[in-house]
Amino acid sequence: MNNQFTVNLLNKKDLVYSCLIVIAVGLLSSPQSWILGVGSLMSMVFVVYMLLRFIHSGDLMYACGLPSIALTWIYFSAPCLYAKLPEYQGRIMPTEFLPEMAWYSNASVIALCLGYLLTCNNNTIKPISHKYYKLSSEDIGRLVVVLLLVALTQRLIWYYLPGMLDPLGQLLVLLDFTPVLTVALGILYFLRGGRSVYLISLVSVFFCFEVLLRISETLTSLLLYMIVALVLVYVLERKKIPVIAIIVLFIVFFPIYNSKTIFRNEAVQRWHYQAEEDKAKIPELIPLGFSYLMKSYEIFEFENLFKDVQKQGNSRFENITYLGQCVYLVEYHDKPLKYGESFWWLPFTVVPRIIFPWKPVNYQGTLMASEYGLRNPFGHSAFNFPMLVEYYINFSFLGMVVLSFIQGMIMKWCLSKAAFGQGDINLLLLVCLLWDLVRVESNITLVFGAMFHSIIIWWLLAKVLSFMSESYRHSESQPAQL
Numbered sequence: 001m002n003n004q005f006t007v008n009l010l011n012k013k014d015l016v017y018s019c020l021i022v023i024a025v026g027l028l029s030s031p032q033s034w035i036l037g038v039g040s041l042m043s044m045v046f047v048v049y050m051l052l053r054f055i056h057s058g059d060l061m062y063a064c065g066l067p068s069i070a071l072t073w074i075y076f077s078a079p080c081l082y083a084k085l086p087e088y089q090g091r092i093m094p095t096e097f098l099p100e101m102a103w104y105s106n107a108s109v110i111a112l113c114l115g116y117l118l119t120c121n122n123n124t125i126k127p128i129s130h131k132y133y134k135l136s137s138e139d140i141g142r143l144v145v146v147l148l149l150v151a152l153t154q155r156l157i158w159y160y161l162p163g164m165l166d167p168l169g170q171l172l173v174l175l176d177f178t179p180v181l182t183v184a185l186g187i188l189y190f191l192r193g194g195r196s197v198y199l200i201s202l203v204s205v206f207f208c209f210e211v212l213l214r215i216s217e218t219l220t221s222l223l224l225y226m227i228v229a230l231v232l233v234y235v236l237e238r239k240k241i242p243v244i245a246i247i248v249l250f251i252v253f254f255p256i257y258n259s260k261t262i263f264r265n266e267a268v269q270r271w272h273y274q275a276e277e278d279k280a281k282i283p284e285l286i287p288l289g290f291s292y293l294m295k296s297y298e299i300f301e302f303e304n305l306f307k308d309v310q311k312q313g314n315s316r317f318e319n320i321t322y323l324g325q326c327v328y329l330v331e332y333h334d335k336p337l338k339y340g341e342s343f344w345w346l347p348f349t350v351v352p353r354i355i356f357p358w359k360p361v362n363y364q365g366t367l368m369a370s371e372y373g374l375r376n377p378f379g380h381s382a383f384n385f386p387m388l389v390e391y392y393i394n395f396s397f398l399g400m401v402v403l404s405f406i407q408g409m410i411m412k413w414c415l416s417k418a419a420f421g422q423g424d425i426n427l428l429l430l431v432c433l434l435w436d437l438v439r440v441e442s443n444i445t446l447v448f449g450a451m452f453h454s455i456i457i458w459w460l461l462a463k464v465l466s467f468m469s470e471s472y473r474h475s476e477s478q479p480a481q482l
Contacts, residue, residue, distance in 0.1 A: 018049040021048050022041050025044065032083060032085050036102040040080040040102070041081070042110070043107075043109040044077065046114075047109070050066045054066065058239045064437075067438050073109045088321040091322070091325040091373075105323070105400070111401045115404065116411055120416065128426060129424075129462040132423060147185060152206075174454075177431070180435075186204075187230050189203075211223060212285075218267045231246060231249070236421040251305075255296045259295070319388070319389065323386075337396060350456055365382070365385035366385075368385045369385050370383070384439075386440060417429070425462050425465065432458070435450075
């Protein structure tokens with residue numbers, strides 16, 4: 001580690017500011033127990049430090065690593081600052097082990113941050129594409145049109161020919177990202193000076209189409225992913241955080257998120273209890289999404305915004321009860337640790353099932369959630385199993401800290417392969433990785449398996465594009481043949 005890297009990493013000014021901000025938060029907090037709350041504030045210093053380092057230095061490394069670290073803190077550490085710890089029906093919180101749960105969760109957040117920051121500097125790992133590779137606005141426009149056509153094809157296959165691509169497994173997983181890549185590149189086109197009214201209108205209509213489609217299916221996480229991807233492109237291109245735009249987007253999005261449970265049962269009925277030929281198709285789903293959107297704003301009371309945000313934080317944005325249920329079974333019912341059983345096959349996740357048919361189907365999260373009493377065994381919906389909880393059920397409390405540090409290292413490597421979004425091909429990879437970066441609620445093989453898969457696909461595409469570009473330049477340099 002060179003001296004310059006150390007200086008950039010440990011900025012005393014930002015560290016002092018981070019401590020002051022956290023102290024202010026502590027003074028405004030009334031946790032159920034300060035024994036739990038102090039550790040939460042200590043780990044919060046690292047989250048705030050990452051944010052301030054990006055604001056003051058503009059280093060994209062901090063911006064790219066922040067979502068996973070901040071979300072892990074929100075899900076596992078923030079509840080310790082609440083006046084009352086979250087409760088969840090059917091989950092048992094072993095009060096005797098609350099201090100260990102809190103302190104090891106906080107230590108895991110710190111370990112995740114340190115693993116990310118200390119692994120390597122920006123120049124150690126070679127990205128899949130040159131970080132100075134930039135497309136012109138005209139080239140971006142052409143690429144947007146191509147991706148738009150692919151995205152529409154993907155939607156038609158998904159709703160009218162379901163299962164058509166199943167035999168190919170994850171080989172064509174990139175198709176799932178094409179809707180988000182289309183709108184992300186549409187924003188990049190505009191930021192780079194593209195002003196074609198036709199193209200901007202086309203992307204805008206497609207964006208509205210995707211928003212209504214995702215609302216109709218109550219897939220708010222996918223809607224949020226698309227919105228965050230747009231913000232990410234802006235941040236990477238402009239090297240600044242659009243604070244006002246983020247606040248506006250939050251106010252617009254939150255009523256939709258807050259009311260999704262009202263419409264979820266209707267969506268579940270369509271997914272699991274209707275015959276394939278009777279399920280709603282795109283012409284029915286678009287007006288349905290608009291109806292859900294209008295109803296969301298009609299029933300939402302903006303004067304209760306803070307109260308509703310607090311309610312969602314206590315119920316949706318917490319995983320401490322998840323951890324508590326698993327600790328209860330391990331500590332009180334002698335449920336044995338798995339010692340890596342749930343993720344030993346992580347390296348094989350990138351190998352197509354066509355080559356290794358014995359590769360396990362990746363529904364580990366749902367299986368483990370059922371095993372530990374976190375999911376209705378007769379339910380139809382898939383279930384998440386947070387990585388930090390998976391660390392615990394494999395290697396207990398100490399394993400949470402050690403594996404979080406390793407998670408930070410792997411995360412840094414993956415983001416380095418995307419050059420933290422520098423260079424347009426790397427940016428496209430980063431948009432794909434973003435979906436997995438924010439999925440701290442999902443299990444290890446699902447998250448990192450998908451990240452490795454995206455890296456390999458985009459590496460191959462970058463090689464093909466590089467070869468085609470070299471061939472084109474070579475042909476242009478040759479004299480004309482008579």
